[in-house]
Amino acid sequence: MPWYEKGLKFKCTECGKCCGGAPGYVWLTNSDIQRLSEHLNISEDExxxxxxxxxxxxxxxxxxxxxxxxxxxxxxxCSVYEGRPTQCRTYPFWGKNVASKRAWEETSLECEGINSPQADLIPLSVIRKKLQEEE
Ligand code: SF4
Ligand code: SF4
Structure with a gap:
């Protein structure tokens, strides 16, 4: 069993800190492109x-x-929250962030939704699903 078998505390505050402030990439899969274009009601090319x-x-x-x-x-x-890409949907439950308790604690320094007083206990089954989606 992983170290987070009893779940992890998280609730997004929508603070937007994981959405910028430093150079980075938000990769889009084909299904991300489809979902986002449908959400914006524009063509995939557009x-x-x-x-x-x-x-x-x-x-x-x-x-x-x-x-x-x-x-x-x-x-x-996020102005496209419902249509946001998988990379955004699965954060902060990325493999590197849950690789160890220490990695999770370090991620919490960047993401205020982790271990916040309002956080929900996210069960192992949900974490595993997000990890699979992120791969
Ligand atoms: S940094 Fe964390 S709490 Fe803030 S928007 Fe991103 S996921 Fe949500
Ligand atoms: S699509 Fe939305 S959630 Fe994803 S990085 Fe951009 S603003 Fe943030």
């Missing part, structure tokens, strides 16, 4: 042209040059 960038053979969301914020971060909130 989504890619307006909001994405090609990095090697992969597609990432654009970020703003001035502060590296994700192009969809508006007033510190």
């Amino acid at each position: 989504l890619i042209k307006k909001y994405c960038r090609q990095v090697g053979n992969r597609i990432s969301l654009k970020e703003r040059a001035v502060n590296y914020n994700c192009i969809f971060l508006v007033d510190s909130r």
